[in-house]
Amino acid sequence: MSENEKIISEFTEYLLGERSGDPVVWVRSVLNAGLPPLDFFNNIFNPTMTIIGAKFSRLDIFLPELMDAAETAKRIIEQVIDPMFIEQKSSSKTSRGKILICTVQGDLHDIGKNMVSIMLQVNGFEVIDLGTNVNTRTILDRAIEEKVDIVGLSSLMTTSMSYMKEVVDLRDGFGHKDKFAIIIGGAPITAEFATMIGADGFGKDAFEAVERCMALISRVKS
């Protein structure tokens, strides 16, 4: 096992609560031992989050553990990594982009949306979660106000799918098509439906949603 692999293994255990002690203090000690913050972020932090995401995809861990890990990771970014980047005047960024996510109007299901939200956070996105049963105007207004890169819409019900089209129609109709991309998902949603309503992407599950957002973000940023 290489030194990096050892640190990743230890970091994984901290994030999953399998080691006692404060993970923030541990990360500081690793960085104080000489590992540059950018190296830590690229070669330790990101691979560890990928491992944790994979564990959830196999259901080796469950949603509460995944959420705890994501929260701890966020705390590490905010308290350790970002301040060090600022101190070093580094242009490196810890967030891949900003995503607004919600379940559209008429639908109260939230667990699928929550899984996508957490997987996006685990993979380095900043996520604004508006919850469930969110009306179209609110989605559009908040997306513009928060200057998000992507809006993710979830619906588990055929009767709410029409509201996804409404979000796309309002975005395009009010001239905001170039401001943010729209990705959709949920049990009855298909790639064909996404294309039909003019959405920019579709994810069949939380893992594909992350992949699509990675691809969309580079398009949006360019």
Add this chain to the structure above:
Amino acid sequence: MKHHPRLFEVLQRSETGPLVHEVDFDRKLVGPTIKRLTDKYDIRYTGEFYVNCDDDLADRVFQAGLDFASEVGVFNQSTSRCITWTRDEIEIAVRTCPAEASVGAGEQKCTIVARKPEDTNRIALFGGVVGIPFPEHLYLPITLSFLNQNIFDIIDSASLETAYGYPIKAGTGWEVLGAWREAELVQEALALVGKPGMPFGAVQLSPTALGSLAGVTWGGLRTFDHNHVPMTSEFKVNNDLLAIITHAHNHSGFIGAYYNPIYGGFVGGAPGIAVAVAAGMILLNQVTIGHTFCTRPTHPFLGCDTTPEILWATSLAVQALTRNSNLMIANLAGPVSGPGTRTILYENAAFALMAIASGVSELEASHSAGGAVPRHGSGLDARICAEVARTMPGLTRLHANELVGRLVKLYQPEMQHKPIGRPFEEVYDIEKVEPTAEWQGIYDDVKEELIAMGIPLDRFKKM
């Protein structure tokens, strides 16, 4: 059941109960309480059993369910308040719940009774695709595909994709129109087969009170039909659902309440699912004051309830409830496979064996292909559950466990591929409403295989 004081309490407490942020309800109440109770009562999944055979474990799950129900309650998303009950109130409600109820009218009247594990009492059979989206031109044929089986006591409907060609949109006049159209089409199907008194549940996916209430007015659900009322995952209701419950009570309707926890979600793995189901059914009795209480725990990625862990957890929770109360528990078979596959028949047979041995009062089938793929469902998908239920009264849990183990080996290797099969119109002749020769051939072949395995489907007589 007008002017129900317990219902008044529910409505009142939903506006006066403790204020909680929804995120705290999920993270600080539901998840940690489930975890603490699985530890306290030593509820562990070993993988040794598909159908629980341990009475003491089932009784501990019941106690954990009572603990959870009295400690956490139900969250009302509209008011951000918890609806709570004391332990005494919960125990009294469980002790005094109805142990028998009727649904339907005339020759099609059906009585549902509380059952115990390994019971010989008759199970009520509920057939339908339960909210799977279907286009208008297939709505009558899919409903008739269940009615023509001549084996189901209650019929459940599909969800219309459109009404008069227009998309159905939640919270609008289209939702109202869609609900009316569903109820109208199911009654047309009942008239066609000469069973006007057969009970049905429709307007399955009405997302707001608009559709549900419209579907339960004149020309829609009758006073002897089956009202579906959900508690959303995990342990949540809202003012619309409370309005639907209130209307169902005043409509003198039969209430079939349901709650489907998500495997791997806030309640965790198999032990957490078992406690969540036990608590969920107890809380459904509190919040809906209903008749039957259905569960269909859902795999987060496969959408099914037939993985070994979920079968075990469901069997354990059902036994916990049926051993310790007269709550009439129902299960919905939700295979990952779809119409036209051998594996859907293995999955549904396994699920039926688990459910009947564990003591369900009502068995519903089939939420084929995970219940979410449009047009993927057929009457023949569900028939296997009905035949198993009718030919194996008094099935022991040990025997069920052995048979389920053999069936799981036949379908488990295929599960990750999600064999959703083929849409209804490709496995049925929709003019004659008969299975294609190919689909019927697969069914007959699997039936022979199950008979050879020791499931006496050859004794099944047409009802």
